[in-house]
Amino acid sequence: MSQERPQDVLHLVEPPEKATDPGARPALPVVFNLSDNNSPADVMDVLSLRPFASGEQPWSRSTRLDHVRPDAPLRPGHARLVRVAHEKGKESVLAEGDGWTLLTNRWKNGAAYLAVSAVSDELAETVLEESVKDATEPPKTDETNVEMGFWHMGSHGPVRTERAISADSWDDIRRNYTAPVADALDAVMNLTREQVSGRLLLLHGPPGTGKTTALRALARAWSEWCQADCILDPEALFGTPSYLMEVAVGDDEDENRRWRLLILEDCDELIRGEAKQSTGQGLSRLLNLTDGMLGQGRDVLVAITTNEDLTMLHPAVVRPGRCLAQVQVGPLTRDEAVTWLEDSGTAPDEIGQDGASLAELVALRKGEKRPEGPDAPATATGFYL
Numbered sequence: 001m002s003q004e005r006p007q008d009v010l011h012l013v014e015p016p017e018k019a020t021d022p023g024a025r026p027a028l029p030v031v032f033n034l035s036d037n038n039s040p041a042d043v044m045d046v047l048s049l050r051p052f053a054s055g056e057q058p059w060s061r062s063t064r065l066d067h068v069r070p071d072a073p074l075r076p077g078h079a080r081l082v083r084v085a086h087e088k089g090k091e092s093v094l095a096e097g098d099g100w101t102l103l104t105n106r107w108k109n110g111a112a113y114l115a116v117s118a119v120s121d122e123l124a125e126t127v128l129e130e131s132v133k134d135a136t137e138p139p140k141t142d143e144t145n146v147e148m149g150f151w152h153m154g155s156h157g158p159v160r161t162e163r164a165i166s167a168d169s170w171d172d173i174r175r176n177y178t179a180p181v182a183d184a185l186d187a188v189m190n191l192t193r194e195q196v197s198g199r200l201l202l203l204h205g206p207p208g209t210g211k212t213t214a215l216r217a218l219a220r221a222w223s224e225w226c227q228a229d230c231i232l233d234p235e236a237l238f239g240t241p242s243y244l245m246e247v248a249v250g251d252d253e254d255e256n257r258r259w260r261l262l263i264l265e266d267c268d269e270l271i272r273g274e275a276k277q278s279t280g281q282g283l284s285r286l287l288n289l290t291d292g293m294l295g296q297g298r299d300v301l302v303a304i305t306t307n308e309d310l311t312m313l314h315p316a317v318v319r320p321g322r323c324l325a326q327v328q329v330g331p332l333t334r335d336e337a338v339t340w341l342e343d344s345g346t347a348p349d350e351i352g353q354d355g356a357s358l359a360e361l362v363a364l365r366k367g368e369k370r371p372e373g374p375d376a377p378a379t380a381t382g383f384y385l
Contacts, residue, residue: 040085041092041105047083048094048103052117057101061124062115065136066162072135074104074112076127100127111161144168146220149229151247153236158246160229167220168213175343176210176358177329178336184327185214189221191324193259193299198324199290200317201261201303205329208359211305214329215263218303226259226301234264238282248289248298259299268306271317283314291322331357341365 051057068074079095079102086092089108096102100118114131118124146167149160170189174182188201203211219228229247231237237244247262264270270282288294290302301324306313318326332340337356338348346365356364 039087040083041087041090044083044085044092044094044103048101048115048117051101057099057117057119057124059119059121059124060115060117061121061128062113063128063132064159065112065114065132066110066160067136067138068106068110068112069135069137074106074114074131074135075102076130097127099123102127102131104131109161109163111159113156146216146223146228148219149227150232151229151237152232153240153243158243165216167216170217170221173210173213173217175340176213176332176361178332178355181327181329184325188325188327189218191222193225196259196301196324198322199301200323201301202313202318202323202326203303203305203329204308204313204326206331206357207307208357209329209331210358211329212265213358215303215305219261219263222259222261224258226261228261228263230263230265234267234270235282238270238285241285244285244289244294248294248300257299259301261301261303264302264304266306267304268308271304271306271308271313283316287316287322331355332361337361 052060075093075095076097079097081093081095083094084092091104091106093104093106094101095104099120100116100123103115104112105114106112112135114128116124116128116131118127144166145164147162148165149162151158151160153159170185174185177185203214205211215228219226222228231247237247270286285294286302289298289300316322331337331354333355334351334353337351340361341348341351341364344361344365350364
């Protein structure tokens with residue numbers, strides 16, 4: 001039986017530099033552990049921490065940026081380049097100057113992370129301010145899209161990236177929903193920040209009925225008073241207290257801060273009846289965010305989409321007073337579906353007595369045939385609506 005070769009590990013021990021000031025505290029030795037799994041960018045991350053860890057530069061400041069201009073240098077003009085690495089859509093730059101060290105990680109999507117260590121807090125602040133000055137530009141938005149944030153847990157902790165996404169106005173897409181659903185969504189779309197009661201918005205129903213489309217329209221309708229953020233990894237959010245705290249607390253120093261709408265899509269496991277047993281503390285933390293101690297004083301709303309029937313959800317999620325709204329999004333009736341297709345210039349010959357979902361109608365408008373037979377799916381596939 002063959003044994004796997006132990007992973008090679010390189011230990012680099014850097015002796016402390018002799019202090020020039022007789023009264024200064026001596027710098028600590030620094031040990032680096034590197035293996036063949038480390039990339040050049042990983043090495044740069046470690047090297048950037050050396051002067052801070054040793055005590056040579058005991059002050060540190062960092063920031064994250066979105067919408068970074070492609071030509072922004074993200075470092076002072078007098079900086080000396082030490083290392084540069086390119087990998088998988090990411091550029092890492094290690095630079096230094098007199099008494100400071102700067103690490104910059106820049107991604108092709110326009111996001112960036114900068115960390116400065118320096119011999120004084122004032123110097124660290126000055127270097128960081130100079131590095132980010134005029135480095136960003138506002139997202140290109142118009143009446144057809146809306147700015148949305150996307151959260152995920154990165155290698156350096158929670159990361160928020162902003163993008164301008166397409167979002168139809170509610171008036172333009174209202175006909176995509178059966179009458180009772182459209183009426184319920186009318187009330188939600190027209191809410192103002194003063195009218196918020198309940199912190200949880202629940203959209204449930206079969207796939208392909210337009211839940212995601214409605215949330216994009218909602219982000220546009222509320223854009224003046226509420227910032228929409230999509231959580232890409234809700235299981236990590238509710239499984240990591242530090243991640244949840246950063247998302248929930250936000251930027252308390254922003255005097256003009258808006259409400260925030262956290263969008264969690266397809267979170268069936270988190271809110272169904274047996275969620276307490278299957279997700280551990282996830283459900284409890286969600287409830288705490290919506291009306292518990294964590295949510296007190298925080299202008300945070302949570303929107304959840306699920307394919308589960310309402311009766312399958314945990315009773316604590318749907319109890320009276322917790323939900324801002326509960327909307328069951330179902331297919332259009334046959335008459336509504338026929339009218340929808342006729343208005344789109346499509347013959348409505350394939351609509352049965354049970355009506356059709358939005359995904360099916362979009363597929364028919366594109367010329368696709370509706371699936372038939374006992375094994376046919378309840379709704380057309382290929383459309384995330």
